Amino acid sequence: MASLFRSSPLRTAAAAVVTCALAAAGAVLAPAAQASPATSPATSPIASAARAERPSTPRADAPMGAPVAGRVLGEAGIRPQDRPGVQRFRELRDGLVAPDRPSVGAAGRTAPEGADLAELAHRWWGTELGPNGNTGFDGVTATHTLDASLRLSSADDFLYAPTTKARANSCIELVTVHTQASAQVWAWDWCNADPAQQVGATVDIDSAFLQKYGSTVNGRSAYTVRIQLTDAGANAWTASLYNVTTSTWDPFFTSQGTDQTTLAYGWDMFEYYSDQTASGSVGVCQDLSGRVVETTGLKVHDPVTGAWTDAGPANSTVFPDATMNPSDYFCPGIAGRMAAPYSAWQVSVR
Template identity: 75%
Template sequence: MCALVLAGTVLAPGAQAAPVSAQAPSAAHAVRPAAPRADAPTGAPVSGRVLGDAGIRPQDRPGVQRFRELRAGLATEARPSEARLSEAAANRTAREPIAAQTHRWWGTELGPGGNTGFDAVIATHTLDDTLRLSGANDFLYAPTTKPRSNSCIEMVTVHTRDSAQIWAWDWCTTDPAQAVGATVDIDAAFLRKYGATVNGRSAYSVEIQLTDARTNTWSASFYNVATSTWDPFFTSRGTDQTGLDYGWDMFEYYSDRTAGGNVGVCRDLSGRVVETTGLKVRTPATGTWSDAGPSSSTVFPAATMNPSAYFCPGIAGRMTAAYSAWQVSVR
C-alpha cells in the first residue's frame, strides 16, 4: 500500500468528529470552512500540478518504487488481524536488525469483496505543509484514497524528508514510468485555493469519480474553497492493474525502525492527528450521495490499532463515524 494520514466547522458533507487538540492550521490560508457541494461546477485545472513522472523529485523516486511494490504486495497479502499483527511485531523485534523497514496501514476499506455499487467518492483529508519526516527512507502516505476495484486513480497525501505533496497515482497505466499521473506541492498557493479548516486542522477535499463507464474513465478533482468549484487534477482510463477487489481511505506509512525499535514516523507524528471526515459514496442509479457505511465499507486491517503492532507507543486509531470519519493520533 501507500501512504499516511493526519473547531470546529465542517468542511465535508456528513457527520463530523468531535474537536481534538492538534496542530493549528497553516497561516498560508484563512480559517474558512467550506462544505463541498457534490454538484458544484467544474473550475479551472489545478495550477501548479505537474503531469506524469516528471513531477517526482529525484530524492522521492525510491518512494515511488516502494509505493508501487507495496501496492502490488497487497494483491497477495492477507489482511491480518490485530492478534496476528501483534505476534508478527514481537517476532520481528526479536529477529530483525535495527532499521528494518515496516509497512502498516489502518482506516476504511471501501467496496470490500468487489462491491462496485458506487461510482464516486468525496473525502476531506488533513494535510500539513510544514511536516517533514526525519528518516531519508521514510514515507507517510496519509490520508490516501482509492474508490473501489477497477478504479483508476488513488489520491495520496505524501510526506517525506524533503517535501509535502499530493499525488494522483494512475493504476490503469501499464507504463511504470507514468505511474504517478500528476503531482502538486502543498504550499501557500495550494492552500489559498483548496485549504480549509476542519476540527482545528488544515484540510482539503477531493473527489474521484467514474466519468465514462464505457471506457472506465476516472477523474480526480480538488474543491476550490475560493470559487466553490471542483478543479480538475487528473484523469485516467483503462483497466485497474492493482489486482485488488477493494478500495480504501486510510493512514499508511513505510518507515525504518530506530535503535529503540520504533518506526521513525512515530516520532515525527508525535502530537499530531491525521484525519478523514465526510467520506461519501455516490450511487450511480440515482446519483445520490451517502456516508460511507456498512453497505459500502468496513474498517481494516483490524478494529483498533495495537501500538506494538505499529511499532509506535502512543498511536491510536478510532472511527469517529463508522466508516465515514476516522482519526489516527500519536501522543
C-alpha cells in the same frame, strides 16, 4: 500509496486493504495540541494561509473549474531527492507475493539508512470502501487533513495519509504524501500498466495551494477530494480538488483502462512505509508525535439515484482490524478511532 492485497502484506491475510495504545472505535484520541512549536501546523507560516477558519462545506455536485494550478503530470513531478524512495516503494510493492515479509518480524530489529525497502514496516488503518467487490457506487469524496510543515526524518520513509481509492476497478488513488523532502498531493495511476509511470500527477502543498484548496475542519488544515467515474464504457476516472475560492471542482488527474491492482475494494485510510529506529519504533511514529491525521465527510455516489451518501455499513467497513494494536504499528503512542463509522476516522500519535 496504497496497494493492498487481502492475501498479502499489502493487506494482512483476511484483514485489510492497504498504500501508516490504538484504542477501540470509541476511544478518545490524544490531543493534537501537543506538537512542538517548531513543527506544529498551527504555527507554520505556510499552513496559516488555510487556517482562517474556513469550514469545508463543498457541494458534491458543484461545477467543474480550471485544472489545478501548479500540478505536474507524470514522473516529472517527483522531486529528485524523492525518486530513490519512489523506486524502492515500487520494488516493495512488486515483491509482495508472500503472506509474510521481514517487515512484520521481530520488533527489536533495526535497519540502517538506505536499507532494502522489503525491511520497512508497511501498515495501514481506516475505511475499506466496497468490500468484497461491492461496486454499486461510482464516486467517492472526502475531506482530508494536510500538514504543510511536516517532513519525515528518514529518506526511506513515506507517509500516505489520508489516501483514497474509490473501489475495485477504479483508476486513481489520491494521496496526501509526506516525505523527508516535501509535502505534496499525488495521484497514482493504477490503470497504467507500466509501473515506472504510475505517478500520474503531483502538486506541492504550499501557500498557493492552501489559498485555493485549504479549509479548516476540527481546528486542523484540510482539503476536499473527489474521485468519480466519468465514462463507464472506457472506465475513465477523474480526480478533482474542491476550490474554496471559486466553489468548483478543479480537475487534478484523469485515467482510464484496467485497474492493475486487481484488488476487490477501495479505501480511505492512514498508511505508512517506515523503518524502525534504535528504540524499536518506526520513524514515522516519532515524526507524527502530537499530530492527528483525519478524514471527515467520506461519501459515495450512487449512479442510479445521483445521491451522495455517507460511507457506512452498507458500502464499507473498517480494516485491517477494528482497532489498532500499538505493537503491530511499532508506535506506542498511536491511537485511532472511527468517529462516525465509516465516514470519519482519526489517527493520532501522542
